[in-house]
Amino acid sequence: MRVWFDHAAGLSFHGHAATGFELAGADHRFVLANATVQGATVLVKSASVPHPLYVRFAWNSVVENSLYNNDGLPASTFTSEPSPLHR
Secondary structure, eight states, X not given: OEEEOTTOTTOBOTTSOOOSEEEEOTTOOOEEOEEEEEXXXXXXXXXXXXXXXXXXXXXXXXXXXXXXXXXXXXXXXXXXXXXXXXO
């Protein structure tokens, strides 16, 4: 799954491993995923989720933020799930 960001010039993981990304399919069961920066996007993959429908980042409060833009500002927590608290 590819994620696009506003104000994302120069995305990087600041020398750290990409952490905090998760994917889920139709069952909404999230698993940790690998992420790589590709231009102004992040490509998120997991062999456990061959057909991802949802992506989230830094959803667990103990995840250290690893994704930054060119100005050194960290990406904020997000999920692509509609109303994740009301399922």
